Amino acid sequence: MGRARHVGRGGEPQDEQREAFLWQAGHCEGRSQLYAELCRRFAGDPRVGALADGWEGRVPLQILGGLNYLVLGGEASWDDVDAALDEHGEFLRRFVAEQPVQTNEVQRSWVLLPLFLHAVGSADLHVVELGASAGLNLLWDRYRYRYEAGSWGPEDAPLELGGEERGRLPAGPLAERPRVRSRVGIDRAPVDAASEEGARLLRAFVWVGQQERLARLDRALEALRAEPPPLVRADAAEELPNVLAGLPGDGIVLVFQTSLFEYLAEDARERIRETIDTAERDLVFVASGRPRGVPRAWGMRIYRPGGRREFVGHADYHGTWLDYEL
Ligand SMILES: C[S@@+](CC[C@H](N)C(=O)[O-])C[C@H]1O[C@@H](n2cnc3c(N)ncnc32)[C@H](O)[C@@H]1O
Known part of the structure; x- marks a missing residue:
């Protein structure tokens, strides 16, 4: 990837x-x-x-x-x-x-969480994931996270995520406690990970020999089965405006995508950015995309309505390391 x-x-x-x-x-x-x-x-x-x-x-x-x-x-x-x-x-x-590539990598939540906390603080959230696959990253608030500056998330979480910090994160964002009021994933081929068939498909897209990824996936699948997230079968660019229109007016909408944009044509990416730019409410969009001079990495960006964009640094595309300036 x-x-x-x-x-x-x-x-x-x-x-x-x-x-x-x-x-x-x-x-x-x-x-x-x-x-x-x-x-x-x-x-x-x-x-x-x-x-x-x-x-x-x-x-x-x-x-x-x-x-x-x-x-x-x-x-x-x-x-x-x-x-x-x-x-x-x-x-x-x-x-x-x-069969589209279905790499639903839950380790990506580890590189997303600091950006979510930095962008939304302790707000009430309506979370929308584009290209959610089975929705493992849509459940990001149910996992526990380890960073050099501290931990975040429920102590009895079914899954604990850690990784390599190439740039040390500040402790501030880890004190934030946003509350997820609603969540939904949009995917043109969502995976029902609670089924045997869906789980086999997700395992099939873990690269052979990556035992740690496989073990993490199995733990995440167990957690997901307790309460699978709602997933809408649709094209992300087409459906995003409808989903936004149906959300309650309170709180902040947190939209995010990892590893979707590289599968979309430029006009679809542009449609999504335009939906974000023209949204008339409190909203942030956290997205992986092109790096700036770092090979084989993601450049991570935060978009807000009105065309405001923030480049926050780089991350590994399987979520194993991050290097942010927050
Ligand atoms: C490589 S997977 C990434 C899954 C997840 N975002 C992650 O990072 O683990 C790409 C996902 O995007 C979905 N997808 C591809 N094109 C799409 C589109 N036009 N609209 C919605 N979903 C799409 C695929 O079905 C697949 O689930």
Whole structure:
């Protein structure tokens, strides 16, 4: 995962396939050795080339996710990827065509929380997540967080999140206690994580070998099953104005997105920013996006109505480190 990639400027499909997999290999390096190796191998494999009609977006991750989905169901093995490609080509082709990448990474809540507290203080909140997937990050206030400056969240939380602070956070925001009055996620393909099928899908998009991520996901799924968040099946840019119109007038609306903008066309991103800019109420939008000179990282921004924008620093796109100036 990462920021937008440009492939295939007039190139042949094989060149686009190669470029897409080598780009993804760079992202997997140091995070999933198996995926990094497979990406390099798949870069020139014509069987893999036949699984997709184009190489825009995150097709390599969809192919790896489809393979992992089969492995998790006992239908294929990482020890014989050739057999999986030979026997399950049709399934993988359909998976790539129909299944968007569903990396619902709850560790991202650790890089979001300081920005939420900085932006909204101790207000009453109506929370809206765009591209929520199963909604694991929509439940951010139910988790416990560790930072060098202190902790935040219920002591008996089912999940405790920590990470690497490259820039030390101030203690001030950790004293804030916002209250979530309502929450809703918008996703064009929401995942019902309370079902076995939904849980398998989310696990399939955890990169193989990342045991800590998998364990964290399982704990988050358990917490979610106690009270799943409401999710609306819709396009985020289209639905956001309707959702905002239906919210009570009191409190602050906290809209956020991680890892959605890189899947949207520029006009959809612009529509969302315009909805935020023209909102006539107390509202903040916390978003991951392009970094400023830091490779393979997110630049984190806070948007407010009237076109006010604040660049607050960088974070890892799986939420393992942050570097903010708050
Ligand atoms: C990579 S996942 C990220 C999930 C979650 N935001 C996170 O950070 O863990 C991207 C999500 O965006 C959703 N998505 C993609 N395009 C969308 C659109 N146009 N409108 C709403 N959701 C969309 C996908 O279905 C998927 O759930």
